[in-house]
Amino acid sequence: MRQATVYIDSSALQYNLNRVKQLAPNAKIISMVKANAYGHGVKDCLAALASTDAFGVACLEEALEIRELGYSQPITLIEGIFSADEMAVVIANNLEVVVHHQLQLDWLHAHKDAYIAKNLKIWVKLNSGMNRLGFKVSEIIEIIHTLKAEGFTCVLAMHFANADTENHPLNEQQKNQFLDVKEACAPIMASCCNSAAIFKWPELNFDFVRPGIMLYGASPFADQSANDLDIKPVMTFTAEIIALNHIQAGESVGYGSTFVAKQDMDIAIVSIGYGDGYPRAFPKQNYVVIDGQTTPVVGRVAMDMIAIDVTGLNASLGTPVELWGKKRLVDAVAEANGTIGYELLCRMTHRPLRKQI
Numbered sequence: 060m061r062q063a064t065v066y067i068d069s070s071a072l073q074y075n076l077n078r079v080k081q082l083a084p085n086a087k088i089i090s091m092v093k094a095n096a097y098g099h100g101v102k103d104c105l106a107a108l109a110s111t112d113a114f115g116v117a118c119l120e121e122a123l124e125i126r127e128l129g130y131s132q133p134i135t136l137i138e139g140i141f142s143a144d145e146m147a148v149v150i151a152n153n154l155e156v157v158v159h160h161q162l163q164l165d166w167l168h169a170h171k172d173a174y175i176a177k178n179l180k181i182w183v184k185l186n187s188g189m190n191r192l193g194f195k196v197s198e199i200i201e202i203i204h205t206l207k208a209e210g211f212t213c214v215l216a217m218h219f220a221n222a223d224t225e226n227h228p229l230n231e232q233q234k235n236q237f238l239d240v241k242e243a244c245a246p247i248m249a250s251c252c253n254s255a256a257i258f259k260w261p262e263l264n265f266d267f268v269r270p271g272i273m274l275y276g277a278s279p280f281a282d283q284s285a286n287d288l289d290i291k292p293v294m295t296f297t298a299e300i301i302a303l304n305h306i307q308a309g310e311s312v313g314y315g316s317t318f319v320a321k322q323d324m325d326i327a328i329v330s331i332g333y334g335d336g337y338p339r340a341f342p343k344q345n346y347v348v349i350d351g352q353t354t355p356v357v358g359r360v361a362m363d364m365i366a367i368d369v370t371g372l373n374a375s376l377g378t379p380v381e382l383w384g385k386k387r388l389v390d391a392v393a394e395a396n397g398t399i400g401y402e403l404l405c406r407m408t409h410r411p412l413r414k415q416i
């Protein structure tokens with residue numbers, strides 16, 4: 060059988076959840092498991108996250124998957140609902156919605172009594188300058204006052220555009236607007252911290268933190284690695300050597316013959332490609348790990364195969380190759396690929412085998 064395999068390390072996931080608890084001891088934790096738990100597979104992650112206070116997802120379908128797997132914690136739909144008919148399903152499944160535009164408020168009001176009777180929180184989103192979702196400061200205070208007067212339990216919610224960037228001027232603006240609205244609507248529960256903000260601004264943890272990428276052991280920062288942050292990679296992505304070739308100086312490897320050997324070398328072909336979710340474009344040199352040693356990928360990534368330099372290494376048919384994991388961090392592969400770890404993790408395909416360790 061072709062051995063392209065994603066290993067999910069449950070103890071690493073628990074370790075990272077505990078890191079959130081250490082960093083935000085007084086906040087409840089909403090574990091972000093949208094996009095199939097950042098590509099890790101919701102069903103393989105929820106048991107390790109069982110002690111979380113709540114889950115965060117992007118849509119109803121993702122929430123229902125969690126309920127079908129038997130988990131009863133609160134679940135927040137971070138973009139709210141997309142049509143009026145979804146509200147009945149939300150209430151039947153004890154889900155909580157973000158509201159970020161007037162129509163969503165109307166849909167909510169159509170089910171007001173049932174929502175309040177179930178004691179579900181309503182997450183009112185502030186647009187403090189990211190300009191994706193939310194009500195402006197000028198509108199949100201009145202909206203929250205009205206919702207509270209009607210008997211809704213509100214949480215003021217906000218998302219930073221640049222929490223990963225030191226000293227970005229928008230950070231101050233977003234913080235100040237959030238604090239102003241929080242004060243104007245007091246008493247109100249509040250939530251604004253993703254992974255980067257959890258690391259950087261403990262004073263903003265408030266009632267709920269919303270860690271995503273740090274749970275999976277990848278870094279939200281370009282200049283700090285998972286090791287620097289004391290979080291552990293949860294996913295290890297591996298494949299095996301399926302062919303070995305000795306080539307001579309001047310010979311080329313793979314599609315487009317983009318790699319030409321400068322000297323005689325040993326090349327191994329590994330059973331992984333963009334059909335599995337391994338990225339194709341590498342503006343910078345990319346590497347894999349074999350037998351504890353880091354070695355270059357050579358030539359183009361194909362749909363099912365890559366070639367790696369195994370000159371002088373202990374390599375034979377069936378030798379495992381780490382594409383990313385504990386030794387070759389996904390963030391380093393992403394950097395060579397010109398993207399972020401988030402994207403590589405989320406765009407894993409269903410093709411590799413999945414195993415929990």
Ligand SMILES: Cc1ncc(COP(=O)(O)O)c(C=O)c1O
Binds near residue numbers: 091218269271272279
């Ligand atoms: C509203 C919201 N909160 C929290 C998160 C988690 O962010 P991160 O993965 O950077 O921790 C996200 C992710 O995109 C989000 O959209």
